Every structure is written in structure tokens, then in C-alpha cells.
Amino acid sequence: MFIINKIFSMPRIYKRIVSIFVDTVFIFSAFVGAFYTRLESVPFLDSSKYWQVLMLLVLSTLIFFIRVGLYRAILRYLSVHALFTIVLSCAVSALFLVVLGYFFEVFLPRAIPIIYFAYLVLLSGGSRLLVRVLVSQHNTKQKDRVIIYGAGDSGRQLANLLRHGNEFHPVAFIDDEQKLFKNVVNGLTVYNSKDLKRLISRMQINKVLLAMPRAKRSQRKAIINTLTELRVEVKSVPAFEEIINGSASMDQLCDVAIEDLLGRDCVLAKPELLNANIKNKVVMVTGAGGSIGSELCRQIVQQAPKSLILFELSEYGLYQIDKELSELVAGQNLTVQIIPLLGSVQRKNRLQTVLESFAVQTLYHAAAYKHVPMVEHNVVEGVRNNIFGTYYTALAAIAAKVESFVLISTDKAVRPTNVMGTTKRMAELTLQSLAAEEHNTRFCMVRFGNVLGSSGSVIPLFKRQIAEGEYVTVTHPDIIRYFMTIPEAAQLVIQAGAMGKGGDVFVLDMGEPVKIVDLAKNLIHLSGLEVKTSQNPYGDIEIKFTGLRPGEKLFEELLIGDNVEKTAHQCIMTANENFLPYPEYEKILQRLDQACHEFDHESIREILLATPAGFNPTDGIGDLVWKAKKQQGIN
Structure with a gap:
């Protein structure tokens, strides 16, 4: 193996010279062997004509080998096509022997060209195959031995790609298809799971x-559940859609998607609901640079709106989503006009001016x-942004005669134990009270739980901690x-918004809840730890329990009461929940505004507790500025 490594480390020109020299020896050996096999003697040793035939045979054969590109082939990647070329070249060499024997009038039995051909194929082709096998075995020892789960088209293609790569050596297939058991596919045996x-x-x-x-x-989850019990790292090929559209290739192995751990199959969207509030309309998304806001924008663009207004406070967030969508529109030859606008939802004049200037028809409030x-x-900034930001946006939408207003809410708004959840429930109450007033804007809100991959999601944190070990x-x-x-969340939000009649609280079917500690354990096991x-x-990764954070609940709910009805979409329900008349609610907002202006956190808490938002705090006031003032004895 050391000699082979030395040869393969030589410059390519030297490798070709070595190959030519070896083939010269093979042609000579095949020539001698053919005569000795047929005549049990070598008559050309005493005849100059035989030597002339041999020299011309070597020269003509080598020239033909060069012309057909035999010395350009890389032996470690020797293919069936290359082997066919070798066989054909050896047959041509045998034909050269017949022609040269005829012109030089030497004794040449008819069996000798056939025997010569057979020997030359064995020597020239066999030696190349031997080198390929030796190099392959040497490289295999340096690769990770892997099993491929799935012996279908994707599995076979993956096996072929891995054999030519430098990382993995496939040794077997696993499949649940009984008819494949013990069969050999692409050189690998198929086993039962x-x-x-x-x-x-x-x-x-x-x-x-x-x-x-x-x-x-659901199928992938069942398989993954069996793999988490084994101490192996699990990787996955990209989703089929990514392979088809060219955004990923079969050999781009990645971590198992968290969606597969959840096992929740996506429900197909209803096109008539997706484009009802979007197609040929002017649409605006607040918080367009956030996790949900940016995905809403991606989905909206595909529904052919007249124009899409990106409203975002973060300059960098706005830049990123504007660049992405502009490239998407150009790449797909869409006619959507992308309008990036910086602004805060706490500035009503800015909002109203934007909505009126562009004649916005549909507004998704994700900020x-x-x-x-x-x-x-x-606390004050949370109240300002979540409650008053929604309030000012809603008033601006009414003034600008926006047709449809959809609020992105959260499951934390149900019986909230923290300020964030309470502010989101207050935002819902804002729209419910305004929906009962006389105007032309349809208000609705969509409530759902955590989304995978959002900013602050627990999954990236777990992966980073596992990598740190x-x-x-x-x-x-x-x-x-x-x-x-x-x-999926963004699609359901759009569809729910299309069904709103006014003041609706839509709740998304989130499937079964997931225990976070089980999610952490599965991620550890799938990393081979x-x-x-x-x-x-003697395990690898410890799970540390840090205690509930301020205002955090053990479990979240999606419904305040049991008054829930089905809608035209199987994954969207509508809830009938109580709210305050707008005149009463407006007075509460006025008091809350004054308390925020004075940074009176005790009053803020009292107002939130008195409002029918269901606020049931588990901790005291946690505002850091308020605590610092208390420590210094400042009133």
C-alpha cells in the first residue's frame, strides 16, 4: 500500500509514463503467453520478423490506447465505460496482430490472436481493477462506516455518491419493505430494521x-424513535422538495429536522383562502423582519399581491428581508412591488400616513x-409595543379604511402568568372592542404556540450546547x-385571516404538546451521544434543570373557555371569548398610558390585574429599572 500511495502522489505525467511502461510489459507478456499456450514454444526468439511484428504491435497498441484516452482515466474512479474501452482496445490490438502477421508473412495460428486478446484483457484490465480495489479498500479504512436507512431510489443514489466521496463508507441498507430483505442492492445487503x-x-x-x-x-418520526434508543449519530438527506428545486443535493447530509421529531404532517393549504385577502391587493406586514413576519412576507409574495409593504423597526432586519424578497421576485419573474419602510408601530401618524399613501387593503400585524x-x-416597553403598538396600528387602519386587519397572537395570552402574555391578551381585547364599533375594517386575531426556528427558540440553543459537549x-x-x-404557521395565519368576519379569535390546531426534556434527550441521542x-x-451530555424563568408556565393553553367552533379549515378553530365595550376599554388604555408615561409600575400592574385579561402573575414586578430605583431608594 505504501508503494501505491507513492505512485498516486506522483505528478500526473509520471503516472502516465508508468502506465505506458506497464502496458508495454503486458503487451509483450500477452504476445509471449499466446504463442507458448498454443505452440508450447516461442518461435520469434530466433526470427527478426517476429520481433518486428512485436515492436510494431506494441507501438500501434500504445498509440491506440493514448488516442482512446485510456491514460486520462483516473484509476480510483474506474467506471464500467472505462472497462468497456479497455476490452475494445485489446480487441483492436488483437486485430493489429492479425494484420501485422499477414504483412510480415509470419506463422500465426488462428487461435493466437484470440488467446492474445484474452491475456491482454486480463493483464491490462485486471491490473486496473486491482489498483481500483486496493485504493478503494485503503480509502474505506479512513471513512466512517455508515448504514443507509431506505433502499429506494434515494438510498441507492446516496450509496453511489458516498462511495465516491471521502467521508462515509456505506456497508448495508435498512428498509421496512419485506420483499427487499436479504436482497443485494448496489452491492449492499438489505436488512430488516x-x-x-x-x-x-x-x-x-x-x-x-x-x-x-x-x-x-409521521413515518419518519416512528423510525427516528427507534434510532434514539441506539448510540449512533443520525443524519438525513434534504427534503425531496429541496432536491427537486435544486436548493440542495442528495449528498448534502444534515441533522434530522426537528419537524421529524414532532411527527406532525403539514396540512395542505386551501388556495382560495390563501389568496382571498392578497391576490391583486396592497398588503402590509408590520414586524416584517421578524421570524413570523418574514415568513408571512415570503408566503404573501407567492400569492401575487399588487404590492407588499415591509414595515420594520430594525434597519438590519428590514434590509435582510427586502434583499431576500427582491431577489425572489426577480428570480421568479413576479410582478410584485416590494416597498421597504422603516418605522415603529408606536407612532400612529407614521402608520396612518403609510396606510393612506399606499392605499393598503390587508394588514398583518406581527410586530x-x-x-x-x-x-x-x-415592562413599560413591552406594554408600549404590544398593547399600544397594536392599538395605534388598529386606529390607523380604521382611519385609512384598511379592509382586513390580522393580529398575530400567542398561546401565552391564555390565562397569562407573565407581562408578555398579558400584553398580547390586551392586544386581542383591543381589536375585539374596536371590531364592535362602526367602521369598514375587519379585525381578527390568530393565536398559536411556539414555532420552530424562531428567534429565541430552544432548538438552536440545545444544538449549540450539544456541540459544546x-x-x-x-x-x-x-x-x-x-x-x-x-x-405552516404563516400559511394558517393567512387562511384564518381570510375567514374573519370581525372580532374573530382564531386558534390553530398545534397537534400534541411536546415535553421539552424529551426533545433535549432525543437531540442528544441523535447526535450519537x-x-x-x-x-x-459515564454518559456524554448532562441535562441541567435551571428552574422556571420569571413569568414562565409549565404548560400553555390555546383556549380561554370551551366555546370553540370549527371553520372551513380543519386546522383552524374559532373561539367565542368575552371582551369589553370600546368606551370602557378606552378608559383603561388612557389610565395605562398615563402609568407608563410616569413609569408607575405598581399602577401598571394594578391596571393589568383589573383588566379582564386573566392576568395571574407568578412573580413580583421584574422591571430592571424599577428594581434599580427601589435599591437606591428613589421614588
């Missing part, structure tokens, strides 16, 4: 690659502070949350 644990131990496997881009999430601890530590932090062993993907516990002190 029940054999996986035994194979991992026997074949020293440390990675399993999922090659099922077409499978439903909000949503991180529970941050709002708990910055010390511990994963979970607030409480019993905490559970609802999860949904951002694209073990959880470190008192029962398993």
Missing part, C-alpha cells in the same frame, strides 16, 4: 443516514416583543410546549 442494533454492533457503525425524503413526517423574560424585565439546560423536567413550523445521569454517570 429489527436487525439494526445487531448490525451496528457487529459492523462498528457510528452513523445512520436517513434516505427517505418522500416519507411523511411585538415576544420573549417572556425580556418583557418581564422591560458539556450540558443542556432545561428550565423544568415537566415543562411542555406546542410546536409548529414557521411556514448518551445522556449523563446518576444511573449512567
